[in-house]
Amino acid sequence: MSIVTALLALGVLALIFGLVLGFAAVRFKVESDPIVDQIDALLPQTQCGQCGYPGCRPYAEAIANGDDINKCPPGGESTIRNLADLMGVEAKPLDAAHGTEDTKKVAVIREDECIGCTKCIQACPVDAILGAAKHMHTVLEHECTGCDLCVEPCPVDCIDMVPVPTRPENWQWNLQKIPVHTVESSD
C-alpha cells in the first residue's frame, strides 16, 4: 500500500513539475539568433562566391557545420577575427586559394560598348544591373557589392571593376597625407 502511495505522490509531483516546466518553456522562451544568422550578419554580403559557396548565407551554413572561417577575401582579416570570436576558434590567415583581400570596388559598364545581351544581369547576385535585351545595361553603383561575377560572362569585355573613390564623406582624416601647399607672397 505504501508503495502505491509513494508512486502516486511522485507521479503527482512529476506531473506538476512537468506542467510548470512546460509552461515556463513556452512563456519564457528565449528568442536567440540561430548561429547561422549570426554568422551571416558578420559576412560582407558581397555574394561573390569566392568561398566556393553560392552566396554568403550558404557559406554561413557551411561554417555553422564546421567549415573553415578563412575563405572570405572581401571580408578579410577583420571578418575572420569577428568569426573567430563568435565561433570560439583561433583566427587564422586568409586562405590564399580563395583569393586575396583587395580594396572595395564597383562594376562599371562601358556603356557605348554594351551590346545588350543581358548575361551580366543574370549573373548579378543582388540585381544591381539594369537593362533589357538589345538595350544598354548600366550598374546601380549604390547596390553593387563589387563581387566580380558580371565581368566573366560579358562577351564583349565592357565591364570594368573600379575602386570606390574617396570622397569628403568617407575620407579617413589622414592629416599627414594632405597635400598642403606653401602660400606664396601676395606681391
Place this chain on the structure above:
Amino acid sequence: MSAELTDIEADRLWNFPGGIHPPERKELSSGTPLSSLPAAGDYRVPVKQHNGEPGEVCVQIGQQVLAGEPLTKPGMANGLPVHAPTSGTITAIGPARIAHPSGLADLVISIRADGEDNFCELYPVPDYQQLSRTELLDRLRDAGIAGLGGAGFPTDRKLALQRPLDYLIINGVECEPYITADDRLMQEHAAEIVRGTEILLYIAGCSKALIAIEANKPAAIEAFKPLLADHPTIKLRIIPVKYPSGGEKQLIQILTGREVPSRGLPIDIGLVMHNVGTAFAVQDAVDHGRPLIQRVVTVTGENVRKPGNYWVRLGTPVERLLKRCDYAPEPQQPVIMGGPMMGFTLPDLTVPVVKITNCILLPASSELAPAQQEMPCIRCGACSDVCPAELLPQQLQWLAKAKDYDGLEEQNLFDCIECGACAYVCPSEIPLVHYYRKAKAEIRNIARDKASAEIARERFEARQQRLEREKAERLERHRQAAEAREKAQAQAVKAGGDNPQDAVQAAIARAKARKAAQAAAATKAGDKNDGKNDGKSTGDSE
C-alpha cells in the same frame, strides 16, 4: 511656472564643467567696420555647402545667371539649394577642390562675374505673419539657409521639428579666439537680428527667446540693450567668458541648467538654438527675399596687415579675400579656415568661402606654434579636467589608438564636440581631437558598410525568392498546359470526334508493322549473307 523656469526667468546662469581660457586676440579684427568686396573675377560655388544631401544642378555651362538665382534644386534628404553669388556666366561645372580638411575635390559650379552685380527678381514678404509656418519654412529652404554657426544644418529642417518649446536661444557667444564675425554683425545689425529672432519665434511656435552674448563684446551688448526695451519676449543674457561656452550643449547648460541627452537634440528638452548670423539671414530672406549668397568672414592673424570683417559672397576664392586684406605670408605659412581651436589648415588658396566659413586665420609662427612632435601620455589628467562634455579624453585616446570602436562608443565618443580644449592643455602635445575625428570617421564607415551589407543581403534574398518563384511558376504553367491538352482531348472524344490519341495509336501501329516487315526482309537477306549484319538489323528493328 516650474521652479526651474522661474530661475531661468530670473536671469540665473549656470556653469558647465571644464573649459579653458585661451588668449582671445579678438581686438585684432573687432574694431574695423564691415565692408564688402567688389563683385568681380571668378567664383567657385560648391554644390554641397551644408550638412545634408547636395542639390541637383539646374544650370548649364555658358548660361547667364543673375545674383541670387538658384544653381541647384534641393535634394531629397535635408537638401538645400545654392545660389549665384553675383551676375555672370557659368564657365564650368565639375570637380574642384573644396574647403574641406581632406583637400578632396567635389562638384563645383564656376561663375565668371560680369561686374554688373544685377540681382534676379526678389520676392519680399510684406508681412510674415500672413504666411503659414510651412510657407515660411519653404522660403527658408529655397533661400538656402543653413546654420551659420559652424555645423551648417539646414535651418528649415531644424525648425520643422514640432515639439513644445520653452525657449528659442540665439547664439551670439562666439567663444573661439580671434573670430569676431558675429560680434561685428551684432554691433552693426542688431535690429535685423532682433527682427530675425521674431520671425524665428513665429516659425518655431515659441513665445520666448534668449539672446546670449559673451561678456567680452560690450559694443554688441550696448547695441542690443535699447532695442530689447520694447521686446518683452526677447531677453538678453550676458555670459562669462570661457571656451567653449558657444557650443550648443554648453550654452544650453549655461542658460537653463539643462543637459542635452547623449545623442539627443536640444529640442528633446524643449529648446532650439540658432546662430545670430542665421537670424540675420532669415530676416534677409523673409523681409527682402534675398537668398543666402553672402556672409561675414573674419580675416585675421598677425600676418594679415588689414585684419577685419568682410561681407563675402559665397564662392569667393580665399586668395582674393586675402589679397584684399594685404597678407604677408612667412615661409610655411598655414592658412586656417575657422578658428585656432576648431579650424583646419587649407590645402591651397583656390578653395572658396562657403556657408560655414566664419574666419580665415593667418597666424605668425610666434603666435600659433606649428604642431610639435607628439610625446607619450604622462597621465596627468589635465584633459579630463577641461573637457566640457565630461568625457575621459585620455581613455578615448588609448581606445582610438587600439581601434577599440565598441569601447569608444561605450565611453561616449560621439558626445565629443571636438572643441580642442583637451589638446590645448595637453603637455605632451598629443593631437587628441585628431584621434577622435579619425575614430569617428572609421566608426561611421563601419556603420555605412554594415548598412550596405544589410541591403545587399536583402537584395540577394529577394533575388533568390524571385528565381524560385519564377521556376515554380514555369513548372505550374507546363502542368496547366498539359492538363488543358488532356482536357481538350477528352472533350473531343466526348463530342464524338476523332480521338487524337487514336490517330497516334494508329501511327504507332503502322510504324511497328513497317518495322516488322523490314525486320522480316532483313532476316531473309541475312540468311543469304554471312552473320555480320544480323546484329545490326535486329538492333534497327527494336
